[in-house]
Amino acid sequence: MTQDEMKQAVAQAAVDHIQGRLEDDSIIGVGTGSTANCFIDALAAIKDRFAGAVASSEATAERLRGHGIEVFDLNSVNVMDFYIDGADEFDPYLNLVKGGGGALTREKIVAAVAREFVCIVDQSKQVDLLGAFPLPVEVIPMARSYVGRQLAALGGQPQYREGCVTDNGNIIIDLHDLEILDPKALEAQLNNIVGVVTNGLFARRGADIILMGTPEGVKTLRHA
Ligand code: 5RP
Numbered sequence: 001m002t003q004d005e006m007k008q009a010v011a012q013a014a015v016d017h018i019q020g021r022l023e024d025d026s027i028i029g030v031g032t033g034s035t036a037n038c039f040i041d042a043l044a045a046i047k048d049r050f051a052g053a054v055a056s057s058e059a060t061a062e063r064l065r066g067h068g069i070e071v072f073d074l075n076s077v078n079v080m081d082f083y084i085d086g087a088d089e090f091d092p093y094l095n096l097v098k099g100g101g102g103a104l105t106r107e108k109i110v111a112a113v114a115r116e117f118v119c120i121v122d123q124s125k126q127v128d129l130l131g132a133f134p135l136p137v138e139v140i141p142m143a144r145s146y147v148g149r150q151l152a153a154l155g156g157q158p159q160y161r162e163g164c165v166t167d168n169g170n171i172i173i174d175l176h177d178l179e180i181l182d183p184k185a186l187e188a189q190l191n192n193i194v195g196v197v198t199n200g201l202f203a204r205r206g207a208d209i210i211l212m213g214t215p216e217g218v219k220t221l222r223h224a
Contacts, residue, residue, distance in 0.1 A: 014084050027052055027053060029080050030085070032086075032101050033103075047067060054073075057103040059101075087121050088133040089125055090210055094119070094206045096203075097131075098202055099136030105197050117206070118207070121213070129180065137199045140197060154178065157175070160172075187203045
């Protein structure tokens with residue numbers, strides 16, 4: 001099974017996971033990236049069974065609309081049962097690193113509102129310890145140098161992501177070579193640096209369930 005086929009399999013598994021619990025007025029939170037795109041394409045087959053979606057990026061909103069799925073402003077939504085999104089890494093405690101596609105801030109906001117975060121990944125994203133994937137940090141542009149120095153002081157190698165402007169008009173600094181021993185503490189510590197909008201650690205609100213594509217089929221991982 002190729003990586004693309006595994007992504008399609010977990011996308012379909014996510015649709016199967018939520019579809020029995022959808023109501024006519026349900027709103028679904030939708031993430032960003034190639035796995036989330038597979039989910040959007042699979043979701044289109046049942047688009048008459050729910051009201052619409054909240055998108056975590058402009059790209060996702062465009063893809064949803066392209067399938068005729070209505071996109072709602074998060075501020076008009078009180079209850080969201082599900083948020084479905086990919087990840088760049090996940091550990092045994094379902095902590096995630098996200099933001100490879102630069103959409104981390106909106107992803108974190110939509111995930112915060114949802115009752116259940118269903119993370120969809122292929123098995124290449126599974127790690128024992130987070131940090132091999134460079135940790136994305138969204139930064140207000142004028143704070144770039146200051147935040148870079150603060151990140152270097154933590155022991156990692158900050159690298160400005162050339163040419164990347166987020167949907168919020170900010171920049172991304174990727175933090176390389178940092179062993180993440182305490183994801184919850186680091187998430188809070190990074191968010192306390194002035195000029196940081198948010199960082200790609202999803203530990204305080206990690207995934208509730210992970211659907212992982214493997215050559216043997218989709219595995220379901222939950223909190224122990
Ligand atoms: C985007 C993200 C994505 O979920 C993450 O990068 C995984 O993407 P893909 O499914 O393409 O591997 O956090 O900001």
